[in-house]
Amino acid sequence: MKIIRTKNYEEMSFEAAKIMAAQMVLKPQSVLGLATGSTPIGMYEQLVKWNKEGKLDFSQIRSVNLDEYCGLDGENDQSYRYFMNHHLFNHVNIDINNTHVPNGKAVDTKAECERYDALIESLGGTDIQVLGIGPDGHIGFNEPDAVFTKSTHRVELDPSTVEANARFFASIDDVPRFALTMGMGGIMSAKKILLMANGTKKKEILEKALFGPITPEIPASILQLHPDVTVICCVEND
Numbered sequence: 001m002k003i004i005r006t007k008n009y010e011e012m013s014f015e016a017a018k019i020m021a022a023q024m025v026l027k028p029q030s031v032l033g034l035a036t037g038s039t040p041i042g043m044y045e046q047l048v049k050w051n052k053e054g055k056l057d058f059s060q061i062r063s064v065n066l067d068e069y070c071g072l073d074g075e076n077d078q079s080y081r082y083f084m085n086h087h088l089f090n091h092v093n094i095d096i097n098n099t100h101v102p103n104g105k106a107v108d109t110k111a112e113c114e115r116y117d118a119l120i121e122s123l124g125g126t127d128i129q130v131l132g133i134g135p136d137g138h139i140g141f142n143e144p145d146a147v148f149t150k151s152t153h154r155v156e157l158d159p160s161t162v163e164a165n166a167r168f169f170a171s172i173d174d175v176p177r178f179a180l181t182m183g184m185g186g187i188m189s190a191k192k193i194l195l196m197a198n199g200t201k202k203k204e205i206l207e208k209a210l211f212g213p214i215t216p217e218i219p220a221s222i223l224q225l226h227p228d229v230t231v232i233c234c235v236e237n238d
C-alpha cells in the first residue's frame with residue numbers, strides 16, 4: 001500500500017487526477033470504477049480541465065460507478081447518476097452509453113444487482129477503482145456489518161451515513177434509507193485502487209481502516225488485502 005499525504009484538498013485532487021490520467025493514457029479503453037461524494041469533485045474538475053485542453057481523451061473509456069440511492073432516478077439532482085453527469089460525463093468526450101450506474105429505480109432490485117455484477121464481469125472488471133471513505137468506514141455503501149458482502153446488493157444505510165449525507169438534501173428526512181452498492185467482490189477485483197480521504201473528520205477512521213484489524217465492522221479495512229492500493233489523503237487539516 002502506498003500512502004501519499006498532501007498539504008490540502010487541491011493537492012490531493014491533483015495527485016489523484018494524475019494517477020487517473022496516467023491510467024487513461026496507458027490504456028485508452030480503461031474501465032474506470034468511479035465514486036461520488038464531496039471528496040472526488042476536485043479530481044473530476046482536473047480531469048475535465050485536461051480533457052478540455054485536449055490532453056486527456058475519454059472517447060474509449062468505460063465507467064462503472066459504485067452505488068446509487070434506491071428510489072432516485074437520474075433526473076433527480078441528488079442521484080448519483082445526476083452527480084456523475086454533472087461533475088464529469090457532461091463535460092468530457094465520453095460516450096454516455098459507456099457509463100454505468102446502478103439503477104436506483106429498479107423494481108426488482110435483486111435482478112438489478114445481478115445485472116450489475118454481470119456487467120462488471122463482462123467489462124473484465126475495473127482497471128482502477130476510486131473510493132472515498134465514509135465516517136463509519138464504508139466504501140461504496142458497504143456499511144459496517146457482521147460479514148463482508150461479495151456481490152452488488154441492496155443495503156440499508158447506517159444512521160451515521162444518513163446523517164453525513166443529509167448536508168446534500170433539504171432535510172434529513174429526504175435522505176433515502178436504502179441504496180444499491182457494488183459489493184466487496186467488485187471493489188476488490190479492481191486491478192488498482194485509489195482511496196481518497198479529506199479532512200480531519202476522516203483521520204481516525206482512515207487510521208483504523210489502514211492499520212487496524214481487518215473486519216467487516218470497518219469495511220474499508222478489507223483494502224489491506226488488496227495488492228495495489230494508493231491512498232491519497234489530507235487529514236491533518238480542514
Ligand code: PGA
Pocket residue numbers: 036037038039040132133134135138139140
Ligand atoms: P464524502 O463521502 O466524499 O462526501 O466524504 C465519502 C463516502 O461516504 O464514501
